[in-house]
Structure formats: C-alpha cells, structure tokens
Amino acid sequence: MHHAGLLNGGRMTHGECQCGEVSYVLRCQPRLMYHCHCGVCRAASGASFVTNLLVLSAHLDLEKGPKSLAFHQSSATKRRYFCRSCGSPVYSQSSARPEIISLRSGTLKTDPIVRPSCHAYVKYKAPWVDILDGLPQHPDAIPDGVLLKLFTT
Numbered sequence: 001m002h003h004a005g006l007l008n009g010g011r012m013t014h015g016e017c018q019c020g021e022v023s024y025v026l027r028c029q030p031r032l033m034y035h036c037h038c039g040v041c042r043a044a045s046g047a048s049f050v051t052n053l054l055v056l057s058a059h060l061d062l063e064k065g066p067k068s069l070a071f072h073q074s075s076a077t078k079r080r081y082f083c084r085s086c087g088s089p090v091y092s093q094s095s096a097r098p099e100i101i102s103l104r105s106g107t108l109k110t111d112p113i114v115r116p117s118c119h120a121y122v123k124y125k126a127p128w129v130d131i132l133d134g135l136p137q138h139p140d141a142i143p144d145g146v147l148l149k150l151f152t153t
C-alpha cells in the first residue's frame with residue numbers, strides 16, 4: 001500500500017537508537033521541533049537540553065525491536081521510552097495527551113525538514129546555556145493554544 005505521507009521531501013523520515021535495536025519510521029512530517037530545557041530531559045539525555053519533535057502517535061511506526069523499548073515513569077502522567085539495550089532515549093508520551101509523542105531528535109537518521117521553532121521550560125534551563133537564536137521562549141510547557149493549532153489543522 002502506498003502512503004503519500006511516507007514521503008518527506010522525497011525521503012522517509014526514520015531513526016534509531018544508538019545500538020539499532022529500536023528503529024522507527026514517521027508516516028507524516030513532524031508538526032513541530034522544539035528545544036526542551038526541563039531538568040528531566042536534561043538528566044535523561046545527559047545533554048544541556050534536548051531537541052524534540054512532536055508527532056502524532058498514529059504516525060510513528062516502530063519497525064523492529066519494540067520489545068527492546070522500556071520506559072521510565074518520570075511523573076504521574078509521563079512515560080519516557082528508551083532502548084533497554086543501549087539506553088538511548090527515544091520518545092516520551094503523556095497519558096494526558098496520548099495522541100502526541102515527543103520524539104528525541106538525536107535518534108533521527110534523516111533530515112525531518114522541520115526546524116526548531118521555540119524553546120520550552122526555559123525557566124528550568126541550565127545556567128550555562130545562553131539562548132541566542134531569537135526563537136520564542138516558553139517558561140513552562142508549550143501552551144495548549146499552540147498545540148491545538150498544530151494538531152487540529
């Protein structure tokens with residue numbers, strides 16, 4: 001079956017964890033790329049901040065090794081999925097909004113075409129990080145209004 005949505009600038013968007021046990025294909029172009037400065041992303045990734053993509057969970061196909069995915073329940077509503085073999089963070093999902101997945105851009109193997117459009121949880125950012133790119137800075141989560149606009153059009 002041919003899905004027009006599989007093509008993204010003529011290529012599929014796909015990614016995998018560091019060891020390759022977990023890999024995925026995006027069936028649609030991601031709606032948003034953003035930088036997350038929350039302390040949990042920082043600690044879970046080992047980096048000063050992470051760059052995530054918001055995608056509809058229906059558009060994320062885990063290709064191989066879904067059994068290699070484990071999760072850490074980082075809050076009452078949020079699960080952070082990682083490869084149990086190599087530890088790479090792959091995505092997170094909130095039970096409050098399970099249709100949206102926050103995918104870790106570091107696992108991408110192809111250019112998703114979209115580029116970062118804002119910063120989230122800026123009030124928690126690492127003190128050694130200076131934001132100089134001029135993108136909008138949300139002190140907490142990306143506001144519901146922004147998400148609604150993205151996922152209802």
Ligand SMILES: [Zn+2]
Pocket residue numbers: 017018019020021022083084085086087088
């Ligand atoms: Zn892995």
Ligand SMILES: [Zn+2]
Pocket residue numbers: 036037038039040041042121
């Ligand atoms: Zn975060």
